[in-house]
Amino acid sequence: MAQEQPKEVRSEFIYFALRNRKLRVGLGILVFFLLFAILGPFLTEYEPNAYVGPSAQPPSSEFWFGTTTFGQDVYSQFAHGLRSTFIVGLIGGGIGTLIGVLIGLLAGYRGGMVDESLNMLTNIVLIIPTLAVLIIIAAYLAVRGIFTESVFIGLTAWPWAARAIRAQTFSLRAREFVDLARMSGCNSLRIVLTEIAPNMMSYLLLVFILQFGGAILNAATLDFIGLGPTRGMSLGLMMNNAVLWAALQLGMWWWLIPPGAAIAAIVGALYVMNVGLDEVFNPKLREM
Amino acid sequence: MRRYLGRKLLIYLLTFFVAVTIDWLIPRFMPGNPVDTMLARMALRADAAEVLRSYYIRAFRLDLPLWQQYLNFWTALFKGDLGISTWLFPQPVFQLIKRAVPYDLFLLLPAIILSWMAGNWVGAIAARIRWLDNTILPLGYILTASPYMWLAIVLAWALGNVAGLFPIAGAYGFGLRPHLSWLFIRDLLWHWFLPFASLFLVMFGGWAIGMRNMIIYELESEYSRYLESLGTPQRLIRRYAFRNAMLPQITGLALQLGGIVAGALATEIVFAYPGIGYIILNAVQNQDYFLIQGCFLFIIVGVLMANFIIDLVYIVVDPRTRLGMTGE
Amino acid sequence: MSLQVENLTVYYQTLRGDVQALESATFTIQDGEIMGLAGESGCGKTTLGHSLIYLKPPMRFIKGHVTLDNEELPVWDMERMNDFRFKKISIIPQYAMNAMNPTRKIGKMAEELLGSRKMDFRAILPELKRRLDLVKLSHDVLNMYPIELSGGMKQRMVMVLSALLNPSLLIADEITSALDVSTQKAVAEMLVEFRDREFVKSMIVITHDISILYQIADSIMIMYAGQLAEKAPTDVIIHSARHPYTKLLISSLPKVGVKYAEKRLTGIAGSPPLLLHPPVGCRFRDRCPLAFDQCLEVPPFVEIEKDHFVACWKVLEENAQA
Numbered sequence: 001m002a003q004e005q006p007k008e009v010r011s012e013f014i015y016f017a018l019r020n021r022k023l024r025v026g027l028g029i030l031v032f033f034l035l036f037a038i039l040g041p042f043l044t045e046y047e048p049n050a051y052v053g054p055s056a057q058p059p060s061s062e063f064w065f066g067t068t069t070f071g072q073d074v075y076s077q078f079a080h081g082l083r084s085t086f087i088v089g090l091i092g093g094g095i096g097t098l099i100g101v102l103i104g105l106l107a108g109y110r111g112g113m114v115d116e117s118l119n120m121l122t123n124i125v126l127i128i129p130t131l132a133v134l135i136i137i138a139a140y141l142a143v144r145g146i147f148t149e150s151v152f153i154g155l156t157a158w159p160w161a162a163r164a165i166r167a168q169t170f171s172l173r174a175r176e177f178v179d180l181a182r183m184s185g186c187n188s189l190r191i192v193l194t195e196i197a198p199n200m201m202s203y204l205l206l207v208f209i210l211q212f213g214g215a216i217l218n219a220a221t222l223d224f225i226g227l228g229p230t231r232g233m234s235l236g237l238m239m240n241n242a243v244l245w246a247a248l249q250l251g252m253w254w255w256l257i258p259p260g261a262a263i264a265a266i267v268g269a270l271y272v273m274n275v276g277l278d279e280v281f282n283p284k285l286r287e288m
Numbered sequence: 289m290r291r292y293l294g295r296k297l298l299i300y301l302l303t304f305f306v307a308v309t310i311d312w313l314i315p316r317f318m319p320g321n322p323v324d325t326m327l328a329r330m331a332l333r334a335d336a337a338e339v340l341r342s343y344y345i346r347a348f349r350l351d352l353p354l355w356q357q358y359l360n361f362w363t364a365l366f367k368g369d370l371g372i373s374t375w376l377f378p379q380p381v382f383q384l385i386k387r388a389v390p391y392d393l394f395l396l397l398p399a400i401i402l403s404w405m406a407g408n409w410v411g412a413i414a415a416r417i418r419w420l421d422n423t424i425l426p427l428g429y430i431l432t433a434s435p436y437m438w439l440a441i442v443l444a445w446a447l448g449n450v451a452g453l454f455p456i457a458g459a460y461g462f463g464l465r466p467h468l469s470w471l472f473i474r475d476l477l478w479h480w481f482l483p484f485a486s487l488f489l490v491m492f493g494g495w496a497i498g499m500r501n502m503i504i505y506e507l508e509s510e511y512s513r514y515l516e517s518l519g520t521p522q523r524l525i526r527r528y529a530f531r532n533a534m535l536p537q538i539t540g541l542a543l544q545l546g547g548i549v550a551g552a553l554a555t556e557i558v559f560a561y562p563g564i565g566y567i568i569l570n571a572v573q574n575q576d577y578f579l580i581q582g583c584f585l586f587i588i589v590g591v592l593m594a595n596f597i598i599d600l601v602y603i604v605v606d607p608r609t610r611l612g613m614t615g616e
Numbered sequence: 617m618s619l620q621v622e623n624l625t626v627y628y629q630t631l632r633g634d635v636q637a638l639e640s641a642t643f644t645i646q647d648g649e650i651m652g653l654a655g656e657s658g659c660g661k662t663t664l665g666h667s668l669i670y671l672k673p674p675m676r677f678i679k680g681h682v683t684l685d686n687e688e689l690p691v692w693d694m695e696r697m698n699d700f701r702f703k704k705i706s707i708i709p710q711y712a713m714n715a716m717n718p719t720r721k722i723g724k725m726a727e728e729l730l731g732s733r734k735m736d737f738r739a740i741l742p743e744l745k746r747r748l749d750l751v752k753l754s755h756d757v758l759n760m761y762p763i764e765l766s767g768g769m770k771q772r773m774v775m776v777l778s779a780l781l782n783p784s785l786l787i788a789d790e791i792t793s794a795l796d797v798s799t800q801k802a803v804a805e806m807l808v809e810f811r812d813r814e815f816v817k818s819m820i821v822i823t824h825d826i827s828i829l830y831q832i833a834d835s836i837m838i839m840y841a842g843q844l845a846e847k848a849p850t851d852v853i854i855h856s857a858r859h860p861y862t863k864l865l866i867s868s869l870p871k872v873g874v875k876y877a878e879k880r881l882t883g884i885a886g887s888p889p890l891l892l893h894p895p896v897g898c899r900f901r902d903r904c905p906l907a908f909d910q911c912l913e914v915p916p917f918v919e920i921e922k923d924h925f926v927a928c929w930k931v932l933e934e935n936a937q938a
Contacts, residue, residue, distance in 0.1 A: 119299075120299060120302065120303065123299070123303050123595075124303055124306055124307060126591075127303055127307045127588055127591055127592060128307060128310055128588075129311075129584040129587050129588065131553075131568070131584075132311070132314050132580060132581075132584045135314075135572055135580060136314060136317045139575075213433070217433075217435055220435045220437075220438075221435065221436070221437065221553070221554050224435075224437050224554055224557070225553065225554070225557070225569060225572070226572075226573075227572075236435075239437060239438065239441065242441075243437075243441070243557070243558055248441065248444050248445060248448070248449060248456055248558075249449070249456070251445065251449045251450065253445055256441050256442075256445055257441070257442065257445070259438070260434065260435055260437070260438025260439075260441060260442070261438070263433075263434075263435050263438065264430060264433050264434040264435065264438060265430075265433075266433075267433035268426075268429045268430045268432075268433035268434075270433075271429045271432070271433055271497075272426070272429050275501075
């Protein structure tokens with residue numbers, strides 16, 4: 001009987017996952033943009049920053065998303081920008097989740113002094129205006145890549161994940177199977193890795209999704225202020241340039257609207273997926 | 289209770305100390321010298337620059353040993369002296385911040401509070417009525433997922449540029465000076481509306497979704513089930529659920545209010561609205577490190593105070609916190 | 617007669633189909649009777665208890681009749697059942713320790729609860745206080761928050777609340793499971809007090825712990841895989857049960873004083889069937905040492921002697937021969 005269950009439980013999740021509308025819609029939108037990001041750039045021969053056409057043109061059959069005030073192809077910028085969006089989300093969100101999980105698990109499981117000091121660390125990282133640190137970094141690194149930005153975002157976004165994981169660890173710690181493991185002599189690290197973490201797998205996935213979305217929004221804002229990567233293209237940078245070069249006053253909606261719309265769609269899809277997954281993992285929430 | 293508060297206070301003070309120290313370090317971490325940067329922009333002849341340089345160094349007290357600069361920083365802090373801006377020299381940083389804060393309060397206070405009230409109300413109703421939930425939920429997610437600057441852009445373009453209903457730059461018309469008159473106030477409000485709306489909408493989405501989820505969670509809790517099995521009318525059950533769902537929402541509100549002092553950076557950039565966010569942007573672009581330092585100090589204090597107030601409010605409002613204060 | 621249940625059938629809706637959790641339950645409980653409801657996990661006892669008072673999705677009513685004090689209970693109708701809940705039929709839930717609103721003082725909550733059911737709290741307060749005395753809770757608890765009470769205290773508070781309006785039938789769902797042994801005894805004895813003082817007419821005590829039932833129950837009903845197996849007065853079940861499952865169950869209980877070296881604990885080989893596609897006929901068939909072809913047909917729940925009901929073809933066969 002014990003052997004049947006893991007397989008049954010896994011396929012039960014997949015079964016419900018496929019049927020959950022929020023998950024399907026969210027995943028669909030995400031996959032659409034992902035494909036766009038991967039394949040999009042191949043559909044155009046123009047480089048994002050090259051001056052290829054007449055300036056400030058609305059969308060046409062030649063320039064699907066129109067051109068910027070400098071005559072750059074907005075579609076090319078958009079497609080390349082999407083790529084960096086996903087990269088930042090993945091790396092930034094991944095790092096944030098990793099750090100948050102480590103700290104949260106440790107604080108939640110050990111409690112006491114370990115918890116108090118990690119709490120203080122979390123508080124300090126939360127308080128420090130990340131913008132300030134970024135400005136310093138920006139001043140030193142004249143050339144910044146997207147990897148730097150992702151790492152930075154990950155290093156500053158983990159407190160939320162840590163708090164959530166810590167709370168979850170607390171409630172799991174009090175469960176019987178952990179007491180059993182402790183009594184049979186396992187050390188703390190082993191208990192955390194083999195007993196607590198697997199039971200949090202679903203929760204970890206939810207945390208990661210939120211970190212992914214948060215990283216994308218974060219990056220968009222940073223790029224918009226001009227503190228993003230100095231090379232490459234990103235959606236936030238597009239909006240930055242647009243506003244800088246009077247696209248608002250000139251009514252160049254094809255340059256202004258798509259980048260932010262894509263971000264809103266992707267992050268929104270992630271949030272909706274999150275809710276859907278929560279329903280899949282938590283039978284009480286499922287709609288019949 | 290006193291021990292609990294005492295311990296919390298200690299932690300806050302410690303955090304404050306560390307954060308302020310880090311803040312003080314900011315200009316010192318910058319490559320080069322703030323004075324050199326300032327001079328570089330002035331494009332003076334070498335000997336004139338040298339004279340000015342030594343003058344400024346003494347004016348900014350940069351010739352003192354580091355530890356003394358650090359202590360001076362603290363004493364100045366308590367006097368409310370945050371240094372002199374290098375971008376808008378010789379205006380004191382404090383003055384610049386003081387001028388910008390009212391615009392932020394004017395913009396963010398209504399945006400945060402109104403969106404909180406509206407979001408909670410709509411979220412609570414959506415948790416009850418299925419068809420409403422199906423429309424509110426996606427809308428809420430789209431709104432909360434929208435980057436602030438993008439929604440600002442959309443509103444600016446749609447209502448400002450295309451429809452021509454609202455202006456898209458500044459806090460008031462270029463031809464006007466701030467003064468107390470109906471003309472000015474009307475102009476101020478006219479300029480205020482779009483930034484306000486863009487902030488309101490994004491925040492509203494977040495609150496509505498949060499509240500809806502919290503209420504559903506409470507409605508499925510064991511105490512709700514017990515009341516239901518005792519035949520309690522839905523009215524009472526919903527009342528309890530609402531009250532319990534509000535607790536985390538209050539925390540969220542306090543956190544957002546604490547962030548007021550940080551301004552709404554992205555929104556202010558789009559609308560060239562002269563709040564703290566706008567000041568910070570200019571400080572960054574002009575490498576005015578003292579101004580950056582001052583602004584961030586302001587933000588740190590604001591956030592810490594807000595956190596502390598949340599803790600106090602929670603003690604009053606949630607008996608679980610009040611009585612479980614022996615810790616975990 | 618207090619409670620009459622006839623052919624009550626309740627399934628659980630799942631996306632993979634209906635789990636046939638309760639199948640054609642038919643039994644009666646007299647006034648003043650404390651009936652224990654026992655069986656393995658998943659046997660349907662909680663389903664039975666809940667379907668009498670709180671039949672909410674994913675539970676789905678299939679068929680059956682429930683009559684309490686000669687009045688039909690519309691168990692399938694959540695709305696109409698409200699008239700009966702708390703007043704005529706009440707429940708002490710399994711999660712009693714978390715059953716009270718954590719952010720409300722207990723007295724305030726009780727006042728609001730009774731007020732919402734159009735009862736006068738002022739008038740009931742003296743009786744409430746008397747009952748608190750009975751369960752050895754100080755009157756101060758009314759001014760406290762649930763978090764200030766220990767698990768046992770919360771349990772007793774919920775007991776008092778659930779029985780406050782003197783329901784005809786009180787369902788106690790696994791109320792001793794989370795308690796230590798001495799508190800279990802105290803709580804069990806309080807249940808009996810409630811009946812003896814006629815706060816409550818009859819009770820269904822749901823538990824998997826037969827030793828508790830031995831102490832307080834007048835009769836015990838054993839369930840297996842959604843079907844009723846046997847119902848009889850307590851000492852009959854314990855000493856002279858007839859259903860093969862009941863017999864195996866009783867004999868598998870550890871006995872005081874018997875050491876491992878002398879006798880091994882025997883369980884019952886195999887495990888209960890999954891109720892998504894339950895086996896045809898008697899659901900104990902696969903594990904029963906006495907099964908034969910007749911068992912492919914569902915055995916009726918029949919009275920073989922006074923107040924002793926069994927659902928087993930073998931027993932019926934033996935009785936017919938006797």
